[in-house]
Amino acid sequence: MSEPSKTARPLSPHIQIYRWTLTMMLSILHRASGIALYAGTGLLAWWLLAAASGPDAYSVVQGVSSAWYGRLVLFGYTWALFHHMFGGIRHFIWDTGRGFDLKHVEILARITALVPPVLTLIVWVAAYAYLGAF
Amino acid sequence: MADMRTPLSRARGLGSAKKGTEHFWMQRVTALANIPLTVFLVGALVVHAGSDYTTMTGFLGNPFIGVVLLLLILSACYHMRLGMQVVIEDYVHGEATKLLALIVNQFFTLTIAIACALAVAKLVIG
Numbered sequence: 001m002s003e004p005s006k007t008a009r010p011l012s013p014h015i016q017i018y019r020w021t022l023t024m025m026l027s028i029l030h031r032a033s034g035i036a037l038y039a040g041t042g043l044l045a046w047w048l049l050a051a052a053s054g055p056d057a058y059s060v061v062q063g064v065s066s067a068w069y070g071r072l073v074l075f076g077y078t079w080a081l082f083h084h085m086f087g088g089i090r091h092f093i094w095d096t097g098r099g100f101d102l103k104h105v106e107i108l109a110r111i112t113a114l115v116p117p118v119l120t121l122i123v124w125v126a127a128y129a130y131l132g133a134f
Numbered sequence: 135m136a137d138m139r140t141p142l143s144r145a146r147g148l149g150s151a152k153k154g155t156e157h158f159w160m161q162r163v164t165a166l167a168n169i170p171l172t173v174f175l176v177g178a179l180v181v182h183a184g185s186d187y188t189t190m191t192g193f194l195g196n197p198f199i200g201v202v203l204l205l206l207i208l209s210a211c212y213h214m215r216l217g218m219q220v221v222i223e224d225y226v227h228g229e230a231t232k233l234l235a236l237i238v239n240q241f242f243t244l245t246i247a248i249a250c251a252l253a254v255a256k257l258v259i260g
Contacts, residue, residue, distance in 0.1 A: 031221065034218075035221065038217070045246050045249040045250050045253070048254060048257070049252075051190060051191055051253065051257060052252075052253040058190070059187070081172055085168070085169060088165045095162065123176060126180045130181055130184055
C-alpha cells in the first residue's frame with residue numbers, strides 16, 4: 001500500500017465536541033479495560049511463575065498482593081475483567097442482530113455499567129470472607 | 135493460447151483464501167471461551183484468598199485445574215493479541231511504528247502465553 005497523500009483536508013470533529021453519553025463512555029471503557037487486562041496478564045504470569053519457582057518467590061507476590069496498593073490494583077483488575085466481560089456479552093447480543101433500537105441500547109448500556117461493579121464488590125466481600133475477615 | 139476468461143472469472147477460479155473473517159471469528163470464539171474460564175479463575179482465587187504456598191501450589195498442581203488454566207492462557211492471549219492489533223491499527227498511523235508495534239504485540243502475547251504455560255506445566259508435572 002502506498003502512503004496516503006498528506007493534503008490538509010477538513011476533519012470531522014473528534015470526541016471532545018460531542019455531549020457525553022453512556023453508550024459512548026462504555027465504548028471507550030470497553031477498549032480501556034481491554035488494554036488494562038492486556039497489561040494485567042503480566043501479573044498473572046508473575047503469580048504463576050512465582051508459584052512454580054518456590055516459596056521465596058511466592059512470598060514476594062503474597063507481600064505485594066496483600067499490601068494496600070496490591071489490593072487496589074487487584075480490585076481494579078477484577079472490575080476491568082467483569083466490565084470487559086459484560087461489554088463482550090453486549091456485543092454478542094448485537095451479533096445476533098438484536099438490541100439495536102434506542103430503548104434496548106439504553107437498557108443494555110445501564111446493565112453493562114452497573115452489573116460489573118456490583119459483581120466486583122460481591123467477589124471482594126466473598127474473598128475477604130474466605131480470608132477470615134468476618 | 136490467450137486466456138479468454140474475464141478478470142472476474144479468473145479471480146473466482148482462484149477461490150477465496152477463506153480467511154477474510156478469521157480475525158472476527160477467532161475474536162468471538164476466544165471471547166466466548168474466556169467467559170467460563172475467567173469466571174473459574176476468579177472463583178478459584180476467591181476460595182484461595184487466604185491460602186498459603188503449599189495449599190495454593192497443591193491446587194495449581196492438580197492436572198484438571200492445569201488443563202483449565204492452560205485453556206484460559208491460550209484463549210486469553212489469543213484474544214488479547216487480536217484486540218491489541220485492532221487498537222494499534224486504529225491509533226498508530228506511521229507505517230514503520232505500526233509494523234513495529236504489531237510485532238511487539240505478537241512477541242508480548244506469545245511471551246506471556248509461554249511463561250504462564252511453562253509455570254502451569256511445572257506446577258502440574260513438578
